[in-house]
Amino acid sequence: MPQDIPIQNVYYLLCYAWDKLDVAGTIDVSAEDSQTLDDLFARVLINGTDYLVRHGFDRDYILEREKTPKLRGRIDVGASMQRQTWRQGRMVCEFDEFSYNVLHNRILRTTIEQMLRCSRLDHKLADQLKQKLQLMGEIESIVLTKPLFRRVRIHRNNRQYRFLMSVCELIYDSLLPTENQGESRFQNFLREEKAMAALFEKFVKTFYSRHSDFEVSAPHLHWSQDGPRESLDLIPRMETDVALESAERQIVLDCKFYKEAFKAKGTASARFNSNHLYQITAYLRNAEREKGWSNVEGILLYPAVAQNFRHDLQLDGYRLQIASIDLDQDWTEIHHGLITLLEA
Structure with missing residues (x-):
């Protein structure tokens, strides 16, 4: 897993994961301008608020x-x-x-106020955030809670708030108080494996929905099973990350945001992670049985670790690719690598 994903790539990951590519090009997150997550989110809030000022805050x-x-x-x-x-x-x-004192405006104002408490925030960005607060007039702050974000109602007339509310919620989840009264710091979610695994999975699914001719889904699969109902109810269903289907090919893609794609025991050479192999082959067998996919194939996709790799092999009668994508490279190369992965 990359130790330091460039900030501009984090931004694109979020845009894909939230399916908001229409805003991806509207905010300058070049490497020289945005060095930290604090700066990235500040820029998103500044640009988002500027857009609302030009087009009118929702009422x-x-x-x-x-x-x-x-x-x-x-x-x-x-x-x-x-x-x-x-x-x-x-x-x-x-x-x-x-x-104007509607919930989504109040959440935005409160999030800007919380960003201003970040001790590492660039001073110029902090000044711009203060200017945005002055433009929010009658809009009042609110005590943020996790359930509050679920109460926001986004519709066609205020859809410009969808991305901003996602950013505000991520900021809420990531801010931690410091020992200095009135200051906060970011908990780096890039180091949180569970959060990044979910982000990586959503990114890959949306990417292929946008940039491939496959029908993209994430179906639940069921085991071939028999027995008493009370026993069968205890068997978990299989939840795929991404399934790609066309007239010619069917692919089950499993995203693995782990630090290591390979495992080694003692002095033995590194091997593929056996648990990941068991899981993907179980998906393939049951997709073949349940969905009638006679030529189903699998992909295990990892973020880049020590080096890029791509292995194409047959396992238990199924074609299986085990590959990585380097999130530390230029975004055009990431795009090309994911497209190439689906080439027959």
């Missing part, structure tokens, strides 16, 4: 509740009597207000 009707001398909407008589607001010439009213 919607939200329910407001306040004491007011001017009656509007629904009068909460009970609350007004309990608080005796009528003595002040006011009543508690509830009414719908067409406002």
Whole structure:
């Protein structure tokens, strides 16, 4: 697994994983400008907010509740009597207000505020983020929680927020408080194997959806099984990463974001990871049985380790490629390598 994936490649991985390639070229994340994840995400927030300023922040009707001398909407008589607001010439009213203070705008504002607490953030980028806050007027901050992101409703008229909300959620997941009060730092998710495995898998699936003639899916496969229901219910189903299907070929591709594609015992020479081989052959056997894929083949795909490799062999009667893709190279080379992998 590459120890240091270039920041601009991280950005492209995220764009593919979130299926937002339309924004990939709108933000300058060249190596000389973005040296850290802090800087990368700051640039995304700056450019995203600039876009919203030019095209208009989203607005919607939200329910407001306040004491007011001017009656509007629904009068909460009970609350007004309990608080005796009528003595002040006011009543508690509830009414719908067409406002910029919608949830996705509040999440964006709060995320920018949190980014400004990052101790390693480039000072020029911090100044630009502060300028964006000044443009957000009536939009209020909000206490961020993980479930809050699930409440955001993205539709055709505010689809420009989809990528920004994904970035905001990733920032929320990655920020950690420091010993210095009011400061935060990024937990480098590039070092988190589980998070990177999920990102790598989504990237590969979306890449082939965009750049191949195959029908791309991720089907669940079932074992050939028989026995009591209470026993069968305990058998896990097989969840493939990527399946590629055309009239001529069927491929099951398993993404393996591991530090080592090979294993060695004692002084023995390195060998392919046997667990990975067992898994992919099980997928192939059951895809052949369940989906009727008579010529199914498999690919085990790893991020580059010590060196690039590509092995093409027959295993248990199935064609199997075991290959790597170097995420530390120029993006055009990554693109070419993945396309070449599917060449018969």
